[in-house]
Amino acid sequence: MGLKQKLHTLKEKYKGTKMAPAFNALHTFLYLPNETTHNGTHVKAADDLKRTMNTVIMALLPCLIFGIFNGGYQHHLAIGEIEQVTSFFDATFWSWDNFVVGAWKIIPLVLVSYGVGLLIEFIFAIIKGHEVEEGYLVTGMLVPLIVPIDIPLWMLTIAVIFGVVIGKEVFGGTGMNILNPALTIRAFLFFAYPTWMSGDKVWVHGAVDRAKEMAAGADVDAISGETILGSLAQNKAHAYDLWDMFLGFIPGSVGETSTLLILLGGLFLIFTKIGSWRIMLSSVIGALVMGLIFNGVVSQEWISESSKFFSLMDVPFWQHLIIGGLAFGIVYMATDPVTASQTNKGKWIYGLLIGFISVLIRVFNPAYPEGVMLAILLMNVFAPTIDHYVIQGNVKRRAKRLKAKTA
């Protein structure tokens, strides 16, 4: 008896009991369900929710793998064991040592994120008696990619519970949430445990412990693990060139550093028609416009070099796209079909404002030199309003046309 058959008999055995949704979920996750609908005419298409989710996960995998190597690389670079790499296929970067260190820290993040999140989904499915929804599959992969590498696992556990229960389940589960669950989880971490989510130490594995040792008087090399945005916010120079930023050899949250891989993932999502190109493009335009405005302020000399906003305003406008988490947010989070605008015109407005506000918060928020998380959450809240006005506008326009025709 094969595995599929066994699962099928299990499912039949538990049919009608409280635990049924849990077994059904396991069955449908591994195989195509063996049920057909009983009545009505249906469109037969292969792209169900499960496949949609899996496509996004495929687009995220390169970021995860790069993040694992980068985690080890930043660690070894900070303790001075290896030199900075110069090209994408450099063997010092893709080394076994880097992989082991990165995997040691990052795989537990992935496991905790999926384990806790899916457990809650199962519990809610059993309590409410509906089928387990696949909604957590993407969230579970996004969460480890947008947190700092050294975040304690118990904090992640609490944040995931909060994000899934308060961010999603209370609204009615997958497809009903107002806010992007992955960003809800990150926002919770950010406000609850700011010392683990910002500053110059959390982005490189081991930097927090080294700082403690140094405070205790140990003789260890300390290389700042500050992110580029963090350095700029303090008007300090950073040691990274444009290729580092584009390829991703920089400190940051686990999976958001490599703009190249994010770009490839974005193209993949557009090609498979999972992610909306309108949102991605308009967010990029929004960020560029805001960047240009700030560049203009600098070139008009409306702001002096001693201002604390000078460095961030002075960044060439297009560089905003390759530093920080903007690219990751635009490609994987802003395009979340549940929380984004649904109408095409709405998507343009929604995206433009995300890019615009991201760069705005980046420059003007000294405590937290990154804005894409808050920008997307804010626009998530406004998305239904945008849609409402787009639809009403359309209704009005057509009513007018009808009137003109019939009059």
Add this chain to the structure above:
Amino acid sequence: MGLLSKKDRKLILDPLADDNPITIQVLGICSALAITAQLKPSIVMAISVVFVLGIGNVVISLMRNIIPSKIRIIVQLIVVATLVIIVDQVLKAFAYTLSKELSVFIGLIITNCIIMGRFEAFALGNGPWKSFLDGIGNAAGYGVILIIVGFFRELLGSGTLFGFKVLGDSVEKTGLYAIGYENNGFMVLPPMALIVVGIIIWVQRSRNKALIEEN
């Protein structure tokens, strides 16, 4: 409570649970969010509101037949304001630091919707004894929620209760902090108070399905 008839008992007990001013009528939310970051101010606030609403209800009830209905809101405001000023002065005299902590929110009891709501809905139409019970009951219902929220916010946000370090010392790393526990900074911020109130409402409604509105 042998003293009270069944009806009177209902006046006191209903607002504590199934007719709670915060969780069911969703009144008085602003102060519930603002001053519940710690347990002590929550309790002081609860006592102050019990005092103001208990006495205020009696006063309005005694005056209910002589207040011209056109100016009744102004009369009600004067009664609340008088009582609130008494509370404020007492706090300033005997608990100065606490009154600093509660700052403007003692004064804002005047605008607490629960108080005007009870005056309008109950004291204007009922005798002083009943109004007194109703006032005490509603203020206590408000206070209970304040204390629950304050308890969780202080415990999880600062790791203390009434200022005592019940979870250990966060600087010296004793107790829970020794194994890596950290305070949840989000708990201290007002949005989390809203979420805690939301969770209380959730728990209450799933225990008593009759409270869920049909729509």
